[in-house]
Amino acid sequence: xxxxxxxxxxxxxxxxxxxxxxxxxxxxxxxxxxxxxxxxxxxxxxxxxxxxxxxxxxxxxxxxxxxxxxxxxxxxxxxxxxxxxxxxxxxxxxxxxxxxxxxxxxxxxxxxxxxxxxxxxxxxxxxxxxxxxxxxxxxxxxxxxxxxxxxxxxxxxxxxxxxxxxxxxxxxxxxxxxxxxxxxxxxxxxxxxxxxxxxxxxxxxxxxxxxxxxxxxxxxxxxxxxxxxxxxxxxx
Numbered sequence: 034x035x036x037x038x039x040x041x042x043x044x045x046x047x048x049x050x051x052x053x054x055x056x057x058x059x060x061x062x063x064x065x066x067x068x069x070x071x072x073x074x075x076x077x078x079x080x081x082x083x084x085x086x087x088x089x090x091x092x093x094x095x096x097x098x099x100x101x102x103x104x105x106x107x108x109x110x111x112x113x114x115x116x117x118x119x120x121x122x123x124x125x126x127x128x129x130x131x132x133x134x135x136x137x138x139x140x141x142x143x144x145x146x147x148x149x150x151x152x153x154x155x156x157x158x159x160x161x162x163x164x165x166x167x168x169x170x171x172x173x174x175x176x177x178x179x180x181x182x183x184x185x186x187x188x189x190x191x192x193x194x195x196x197x198x199x200x201x202x203x204x205x206x207x208x209x210x211x212x213x214x215x216x217x218x219x220x221x222x223x224x225x226x227x228x229x230x231x232x233x234x235x236x237x238x239x240x241x242x243x244x245x246x247x248x249x250x251x252x253x254x255x256x257x258x259x260x261x262x263x264x265x266x267x268x269x
Contacts, residue, residue: 035108038080038093040072046082046089048117048265049109050258053102053214055079055094061121061258062092078105085262091115099146099188099217106218110225117166117268118229119261120218123236123245123254124186124210127200131235133243136181136257137210138162138170139231143203144188144216152220160219163228169267170230170260177263179256184209186233188216200239210235230264232257 034041052058058079062069066083072091073080080093095105102120109115124137131137141161149158167183174181187200187208194200200211215231222229234254237244 035112037075037078037104038073038108038112039075040080040113042113044070044072044082045080045091045093045109045113045115047115048088048268049091049093049115049119050261050265051093051095051102051106051118051120051218053095053097053122055096057121058092058094065258065262066090066092086266088266090262090265095214098190098213099144099148102214102217103221106221110221110227116227117265118218118222118227119166119265120215120229120231121254121257121261122212122214122231122233124212124233126210126235126238126240127187127204127208128210129240131182131209131238133235133238133241133245134256135235136179136260137186137233137235138167138181138183139186139215139233140167140183141185142188142216142219142231143185143208146188146190146216148217149220158220160216160223162219162230163222166228166230166264166268170232170264173260173263173267177260179260182209186215186231187211189213204239211239232261
């Protein structure tokens, strides 16, 4: 039994969806899963297991930022033996061609966090998505006719940056969008020999005035969730 999740063995299955918002975890479970069991509500960070198209899938909230994500991802892999982690989160666009509600898949994750510098002094570890999950997602996106944008994202430690032009250098080097968890997830998945993939819905933009509401972020990202669930069903 882990410290922050405290589920019993067997209550969490091999494949877990990871929304940052615990209310989104609850929404996913109630909308898409059958025979749902809430295995954890510690600190209000909900975790559920249910059935989607005959396959048992878990959904675990992770909170915001690398430190919070790292706690839940580590316990899921280390204490419960989870094999497949699929982040379903929101992101801010860095590119004009990436619009609000577009789906972005993180093939790799740059970061301004110091967490990997502490692990790899005098080096730069480059965390990437698992190819097998990415390949299954591409297949699924074609079947569902969901257009995706795939590439490098920035995992940032700051939501509110003092420099309004901070994003431009990253954008100039082709970074698609910014979020706060993926680099931490991909790094830990590499450590624990686990498959991980981050699927993101664009909720706002650094190059456009468009923005989604907090309610939309919680409940309206259906394309991303369906893409994640249909990809999860394909995992053997």
